[in-house]
Amino acid sequence: MSAPAPGQLTVPDWLTRSITAAHPAEAAAWLADLPALVTAQLTRLDLTLDRVLDPGGSLSLVAYAHRNDDLTPAVLKVSLRTPETAHEPEALTAWAGRGAVLLLDAHRTPTSGVLLLERLHGEIPLRSLAEPKAMLEATSLLHRLWLPLPLTAPHALPTTPPTAPPVPTAAVPEAAPLLTEARDTATALAASATERFLLHGDFHHGNVLAADRAPWLAIAPRPLIGERAYDLARLALDRADTLIGSPGAPAAVRRRLHRLAEALDVDRDRLRGWTLVRAVDLALAALAANRRPEAELYLEFAGAL
Known part of the structure; x- marks a missing residue:
């Protein structure tokens, strides 16, 4: 053909x-x-x-x-x-x-x-597995993707956070304090980071597919240089609807962050901070695309932190 x-x-x-x-x-x-x-x-x-x-x-x-x-x-x-x-x-x-x-x-x-x-096998994402198994496979794969870089070496890739978006408080006035907290948290975390890694940038269960030469392989990176907690925060937000819909959602969110931080030896407080930032970023992106229910979900997740 x-x-x-x-x-x-x-x-x-x-x-x-x-x-x-x-x-x-x-x-x-x-x-x-x-x-x-x-x-x-x-x-x-x-x-x-x-x-x-x-x-x-x-x-x-x-x-x-x-x-x-x-x-x-x-x-x-x-x-x-x-x-x-x-x-x-x-x-x-x-x-x-x-x-x-x-x-x-x-x-x-x-x-x-x-x-x-x-x-790869595009019809078989990691999301097709039950959450506990998917998270186990995801953390193992993410650990392999993180490549350490010298703290002072120049690099063409962007660094975290790329650029803090404007805070559209008029769109969600009730979330204004949360949005401001996320912006301030991103600034503080970026200023106090003590490690530099090549990060995937958008690592979640939907961006991992079954393969022939390995059980699972990552796709669609939005790469940048930063600390591991930033990358892990995107994974922490995976299947947010299931977690927020469960009984005792704030406790469930804290347990997930604790397990992920422990599995990959990442500081839990920094993971919590970056998860807040990334939840708000996803909410703002959803608002810009007129997907308000999705935006509200991520803002609720951020509030649960």
């Missing part, structure tokens, strides 16, 4: 909505050029398109393909270049397949990043 004509490639509605909400200034032009870009990359890499994944990524078109020379399956990922996606190739190169999906090829255009990746 040859590469599809640009007009034949369908961009998932989810990608159109999510990228328009997150990056309205760039979205229309990038989405219009996307079919032609994907077709060109299939030709450049000598690939045949199998199917576009729907929904795929929130900032990326993700497609199953195979090499024409040996029929090896692969994944083609084409992303809008943003602060979240810009450094994915560097992280995947540093990991070299150790705990993460293997990078086969990387190419940049002025507005896009193109990655060719090994194909």
